[in-house]
Amino acid sequence: MRRLLRVIIVSGIAIATLLLVVAGTGIFVVRHSFPSYDGTVELTGLDADVEVVRDGNGIPQIYADKPGDLFAAQGYVHAQDRFFEMDFRRHVTSGRLAELFGKDALETDKFVRTLGWRRVAEKELGLLTPATRQYLDDYARGVNAYLATHAGSGLSLEYAVLSLKKLNGPDYRPEPWTAADSLAWLKAMAWDLGGNMNDEIARTKLAAKYPATNIESLYPPYPYDRNEPIVPTAAMTKGGTFTTAPVDSEARRAMLTTDLLKSLDSVDKVAKGLPQLLGRGDGIGSNSWVVSGEHTTTGKPLLANDPHLGATMPGIWTQVGLHCNNVGTRCPYDVSGFSFSGLPGVVIGHNGAISWGFTNLDPDVMDLYLEKFSGPDAVVFDNKIRPLVKREEKFKVAGQDEEETIVVRESRHGPIVSDISDDARDAGKLAGERLKNPEAYGIALQWTALTPGKTADALFAINRAQDWKAFRAAAAQFEVPSQNLVYADREGHIGYQAPGQVPIRNRGNGDWPAPGWDSRYRWTGYIPFEAMPTEADPDDGIIVTANQAVVPKTYPFHLTDNWDYGYRSQQILERIRAAGKLDANAMASIQLDTKNRNAEAIVPYLLHVQINDEFDRQGQDTLRNWDFTQPADSAPAAYFNVVWRNLLELTFHDQLPKETWPDGGSRWFEVMRKLVTQPNSTWWDNLGTTQRESRDDILREALVNARAEITTKMARDPSGWQWGRLHKLTLTNQTLGKSGIGVVDKLFNRGPYELGGGSSLVNATAWDASEGYAVTATPSMRMVVDLADFDKSRWINLTGVSGHAFMSNYTDQTKLWVRGETLPWAFTRGAVEANRKHTLTFTKPEN
Known part of the structure; x- marks a missing residue:
């Protein structure tokens, strides 16, 4: 992506021209896209007026009479604050980056289109409840209302800079937002938060050089004797058993040919080249924990959450409150928390009765299958020739008239990901020749997220849930990505639920690519929701999730071997046990723990x-x-x-x-x-x-x-x-901030900031020891919810709600975040009114 974006900016743009534009018309260009947070706007389709109240940090609290009006207003507000981010995300998830950035983005597009993120999202629309589908359409209506009156540099500064390249012409106008654009983002979430494909590839490469004992020493088992799992007493009253037989020798021999290793290299390289959305790799995890009233000063639960994701500019999350003026059956939403631009509702937060948080369960939901080809259109399966499903994908490429075309092939296991590059395809053919086998080999990916599901239904149901029973019913629909859900309610209950579709393998455990020609390695189904780990009101009143093992080894189903090793979770657990009575500030202080x-x-x-x-x-x-401990000055x-x-x-x-x-x-x-x-x-x-x-x-x-x-x-x-002098965070715009041109980078990037913490510490400011000491992932937000009084809850975002460079809310929360501080989290109408700085009113158009 770095090379791609440098080409975007440099090619065809004289630096002097860029400097002239920035210096001569900078004030107009920069401020042209700033949205108005005050006034009155007509919005088609409203039943009644909608009010958006913002505080000094620009955080919107939206008030409406009906859900449709609420989500339409949220769509408008998200477009006001973050439309370029939304547009970029949908181009990524649709495999259409080349339309914006030219041919250098084409390899990324081919990978995403081969997986078919957008195709799956479109299929999901028909599976959702009518209400969810309507909310997605309402949200899109709000986005499109904003697009109807804003274009080019009036939408975002990034469009002004991109127009200099004239890839799409100076009058580029984004197409209307659709419900499928929102759902496709869930596929990006699933990609970044699930699966061990990289580990499968790495293990296979290592197997070419080392005996199994050497490899296993680099993948040690979870230390159950030192670090407790989330549900240490997990047991099964019903359900099946699970086998972990090793992959057979034929598959292992085939995979270890030089050319198939090159094929794996190609797949790995393209996958890692995807733009950073949520982030991938070590450091991408989270902390979340909940304590019952016996551990608090108020006698009511406290819940904390800080997801560890890639550090981007703007930050991954944006804060919002969604409030029905009269909460009831007709309009059941009164919810506040962290949302994704491009997706309606609240992902993590609380409503008037419950609170919830997420950490990544990271089950093994991806398997690579080695396929034996029989000609270009079929593979071998159980000694029979089975046809491949084929489809053609066309790509518009900015800067060229001709479209590019690829043919995507799919086996029963999934898309043939080794088709993505010429090197990978050639490697498969050569492998067949070297094995003296008439069939060439390829690599297919089976992944739960490629089966259409109802996760969008789950998000709205969680927003509405008023008790543990309703929360669990909502979680049952949360299919991908699988997460650890922690829960607390105002009645004093706390809980944990692991949702999601986790495959049951007939043979093998997903650590190695499996032989696609042998039906013994098929998936036989998914772990039933009733058998997924859960816990309500544990005796000790503490639930800690930090990506550690969920269950003990006695649990009969295989979730994953890809746990975090529990250093964070155990430190949190020990801090809680030693703390005595906790309040919101004490919970927040644990989030800042830097013990290594x-x-x-x-x-x-x-x-x-x-x-x-x-x-x-x-x-x-x-x-x-x-x-x-690792404070910045240590x-x-x-x-x-x-x-x-x-x-x-x-x-x-x-x-x-x-x-x-x-x-x-x-x-x-x-x-x-x-x-x-x-x-x-x-x-x-x-x-x-x-x-x-x-x-x-x-x-x-x-x-x-x-x-x-x-x-x-x-x-x-x-x-x-001082540790912070080495360990610095630079908030980098996902596109133009990586141009490598100082003046452009300075327009969009912020920092560096000197940080404490480190990889796999509670204050998880990750860094990659193979690269250097720079921060690569961070707590993307922090929140502590006080179930005794929601208005005493605290929250902070890594950056700010705005995606507009130089707007006051672009990074107004960052310095507080760096210092470990949080903002008061106003929830009730009285608290919101006390912090009102701006008011925007949506009205029905006059006939």
């Missing part, structure tokens, strides 16, 4: 190593008496993390393929925790030297190298070391 439990395990080994040089020993000495945190990065590099870079180098997250915490107890493991040996290194050799070298690195980057004296 990995450092706590590794530092004793680092201190044990003998270092003779006084200069090098100064670094090691900073780790003595460290409390293992010297020992700075040094430890530089040591950690060097340690991973020295231990693994010489032996692992680059694309599998350690990112330093919780899996690598667990890998290294075990490895340091094996001082003569072959992993310690540096293959680039003639001698054989041991653990202490590598630990010493990491300490010495880190001392040199941190001295170069910061200061000779440890008193000048």
Whole structure:
């Protein structure tokens, strides 16, 4: 994407011209798209007037008499604040980025179109309840009302800059918004929050080089003895059993040919090249927990949530309140929280009776299947030739007259993703030749999100739910992506529910690509909702979810082996147990916890190593008496993390393929925790030297190298070391902010900001140890809901509600977020009125 967007800006645009535009007409161009938060607007289709009240942070609270009016107003408001983001998202999810950005976006489009996100979304429309379908149409009506009176630079500054390239001409006018545009965003959510395709590919590549025991040491089992699962007493009263037989030798031999490994490389590369929407990889998780009244100062529950997602500009979430003037059967919504631009309703938040939060369950809902082709139009399945389903996809490409065309092929398992690139297709053919097999090979993806479902129904049902029974009934419809749902209500109840479609495999457990020609590896169904983990009012009054294991090993169904390893969840649990009575501020303080439990395990080994040089020993000495917390101004945190990065590099870079180098997250915490107890493991040996290194050799070298690195980057004296000076967050616009041209980047990006925290800490400001120390994912928002008094709840967004660069609400919440502060969360009408700064009224058009 970086190369793509640089081409967009540079090609055909003289920098001098851009500077002239920015300098000469900058004020007009920048402010031209700023929406009005006050006044009166006619909106077709209203039953009665709708009022939008905004506070000083621009957060809208919408009041209407009917749901249709409420969601139409939300559509208008989202378009006011974030239409370019919405337009960009729908181009991604429809596989139409090339229409905006030219040929360099075509590979991404082919991948998305091959998976068929938009096609599935269109099929889902017919499955939804009439009410949900109507709400989606109402929302689209509001968006389109805004589009009817705004275009080009009047919609967003990004369009003004893009018009200089003239890819779509200076008068580019977005097409009308549709219900399917909203539903397609749910596919992006499912892609970013579900599946282990990358791990399947990585394991297969490693299998070409290492025996199984070496590979499994890099994927250690969950440490149930140290870190508790979400539902530690899970059991089954009914349901089936599950087998985990290994993939057979024929499939393994086929997958380990050089050319099929190249094919996997191609799929992996294209998948990772998708624009960052929610984000993928380590660091993409969340914290959410709930405590009952026995743990609070009010005697009522408290619920906290902070989803860890990719750090983008604008932030992923936008805050909103949706209020029926008279809440009842006719208009049942009185809800406030965090929403996605482009999607009606509230995703995470509370209504007048309950509150809920999400963390990623991350079950294994994706399987790669190796397919044997029999000619271009069929595959082998159970020794018979089975035809492929084929469809043609056409792509309009900005800057060229001719459309591009591909043929998408699908087996019974799903789309043939190895068709996406020429390299991958050729690799499959070569694999067949080298195996002396007349059939070529390809790779298909089976994924739960490619089956149309009713998740949109679930979102509205959750917004309406008034008790645990209704909440669970809503969750039963939440098919993808599977999430950990935590719950609290004003009656004092708390709960946990795992929803979603999680496949039951007849054979194998989804860790490796399976042989598509063998029906024994089919999916036989999904875990019944009744058998999915759930808990209501646990005896200890505490439920913590932080992507750790959900259930003990005795649970009869296979959810995943891809858990976070529980370092965050256990720290949260211990903080709660030690806290005594909690209030909203105490809950928020736990969200800011920076203790590094990995450092706590590794530092004793680092201190044990003998270092003779006084200069090098100064670094090691900073780790003595460290409390293992990582605030931005911490010297020992700075040094430890530089040591950690060097340690991973020295231990693994010489032996692992680059694309599998350690990112330093919780899996690598667990890998290294075990490895340091094996001082003569072959992993310690540096293959680039003639001698054989041991653990202490590598630990010493990491300490010495880190001392040199941190001295170069910061200061000779440890008193000048600060973790935040290395660990910086730059909020980057997903498109033009990656141009690489300073003046353009400065228009849209903000930062850098110096942060504390780190990967797999409660304050999860993730960084990738294979790349550097820069922040790659963050708590995208933080909220604490007080079920005793909703107006005493707290919330904060990573950026602000506005997507308009230079508007006051573009990053007005960021400095507060960086400092760990939150905003008061007004919910009742009285509290909203006390903070009223702007009023926009929608009225019916006069006849």
